[in-house]
Amino acid sequence: MRITNKGMMDWFGMFPSSTFADGQCHLIAGMANTGVIETEEGLVLFDLPMKQYGKRLFREIREITNKRVKYIIYSHGHFDHCFAYEPFIKEITESGWEMPQVIAHENCIKRFEKYRMLDKYHEWLNKQQFASMGIGRQKALVSAHNTLNPTIIMKGDDPYTFKLGECSFELYHDIGETDDSIWLWVPEKKLICAGDLFVSSFPNVGNPYKVQRYPKDWAIAMEKMMAKNAEYLVPGHGPLIEGIDRVKEAFSITADAMRFVHYEVVKRMNEGKWFEQIYHEMLEIYPDKFKNHHFLREMYGCYRFAIHATYRLYHGWYNSGNPTNLFPAKSKDIAKEFLKINSEEKYLEHAKSLYNEDKLQLALHILDVIINGIDNNENNILLEALRLKARILKLQSKTEPSFIAANIIDNAAYQIKSNIKKIEKN
Numbered sequence: 001m002r003i004t005n006k007g008m009m010d011w012f013g014m015f016p017s018s019t020f021a022d023g024q025c026h027l028i029a030g031m032a033n034t035g036v037i038e039t040e041e042g043l044v045l046f047d048l049p050m051k052q053y054g055k056r057l058f059r060e061i062r063e064i065t066n067k068r069v070k071y072i073i074y075s076h077g078h079f080d081h082c083f084a085y086e087p088f089i090k091e092i093t094e095s096g097w098e099m100p101q102v103i104a105h106e107n108c109i110k111r112f113e114k115y116r117m118l119d120k121y122h123e124w125l126n127k128q129q130f131a132s133m134g135i136g137r138q139k140a141l142v143s144a145h146n147t148l149n150p151t152i153i154m155k156g157d158d159p160y161t162f163k164l165g166e167c168s169f170e171l172y173h174d175i176g177e178t179d180d181s182i183w184l185w186v187p188e189k190k191l192i193c194a195g196d197l198f199v200s201s202f203p204n205v206g207n208p209y210k211v212q213r214y215p216k217d218w219a220i221a222m223e224k225m226m227a228k229n230a231e232y233l234v235p236g237h238g239p240l241i242e243g244i245d246r247v248k249e250a251f252s253i254t255a256d257a258m259r260f261v262h263y264e265v266v267k268r269m270n271e272g273k274w275f276e277q278i279y280h281e282m283l284e285i286y287p288d289k290f291k292n293h294h295f296l297r298e299m300y301g302c303y304r305f306a307i308h309a310t311y312r313l314y315h316g317w318y319n320s321g322n323p324t325n326l327f328p329a330k331s332k333d334i335a336k337e338f339l340k341i342n343s344e345e346k347y348l349e350h351a352k353s354l355y356n357e358d359k360l361q362l363a364l365h366i367l368d369v370i371i372n373g374i375d376n377n378e379n380n381i382l383l384e385a386l387r388l389k390a391r392i393l394k395l396q397s398k399t400e401p402s403f404i405a406a407n408i409i410d411n412a413a414y415q416i417k418s419n420i421k422k423i424e425k426n
């Protein structure tokens with residue numbers, strides 16, 4: 001697996017689990033984390049990670065305690081938060097125990113249905129997004145055809161509270177990364193389990209493949225969690241965050257960043273600006289206090305994606321203000337016309353000079369004229385253009401901090417190289 005930095009190692013749960021509060025609370029590291037709260041009457045599990053982490057999670061919990069699992073809470077329906085249930089169900093069935101209550105928001109059930117409807121699309125999407133995990137290029141990471149379905153369903157914005165043993169469990173619904181998010185507050189333990197409402201990095205608020213996410217509501221969710229004055233924060237991904245001040249800092253800087261992106265994009269929309277102008281202006285004004293902050297490292301999501309997310313929240317797909325783009329011709333046909341004005345040799349020469357000047361992005365745009373405009377695979381200029389594009393993408397992916405962006409770029413380079421090999425074979 002190609003993991004770009006320590007932050008991503010944490011994101012995949014490659015750090016030691018921890019026990020905290022009075023020794024009755026645990027963060028079991030995984031993709032994603034599981035919050036375990038021991039009570040006199042049994043266990044509450046907040047999130048079950050990706051299916052592949054199930055055995056490891058089960059083993060770690062059973063090394064700590066043999067108490068029965070009484071409640072399972074899904075922070076949201078993403079595949080890395082509610083699919084590692086098999087070892088627990090096996091244990092319950094074999095022991096003849098009562099099945100646990102499973103709590104989720106009503107939108108989680110709609111999410112599972114959507115995953116089943118868009119099964120093949122999601123398989124493809126995950127292969128792109130997680131390409132560097134190796135398995136992504138060969139087989140499906142997950143499928144929602146089998147799920148452990150909720151028995152207690154939270155509706156709308158209504159909170160849900162229950163007691164188990166000496167603890168009370170307060171569950172709240174907010175929206176941020178998803179529309180089915182639940183976070184947990186355990187007052188007796190001063191503990192918040194946030195799911196992916198907090199992921200120890202810049203929030204994954206504008207994932208290029210995924211449906212709409214909610215920057216301003218995300219800030220509201222973090223401000224509500226901050227108001228609890230928790231001493232412990234179990235994030236969806238990454239190690240335990242401890243201490244009232246540290247937890248407060250985590251929520252406040254992330255909420256501020258979400259409010260900043262939201263405010264600045266909305267302001268520019270009201271000034272009559274189109275997406276391109278807003279995007280490039282936003283890149284110029286990103287404050288250093290966010291850029292260099294530990295809790296806003298762009299290891300998974302990133303600021304650039306957040307600009308898209310905010311704009312898309314309020315705007316239709318016509319985002320250029322140029323009617324040429326309203327009903328555009330095929331990019332192949334456009335490129336062919338450019339090649340009538342000037343030869344592919346000229347374009348390649350120009351792309352190379354841009355590459356040599358380190359203007360990589362501009363070089364890509366010029367190379368696309370050749371790649372889109374030439375149908376004949378045996379054309380040597382086309383092959384050279386493809387090779388240069390693959391080289392540029394490789395370079396870009398190496399310096400790209402966001403795991404998602406790096407995977408998109410790196411996977412494209414891999415596909416171009418495979419195409420070149422195929423052409424060379426023939």
Ligand SMILES: [Zn+2]
Nearest residue numbers: 032080196236
């Ligand atoms: Zn997650």
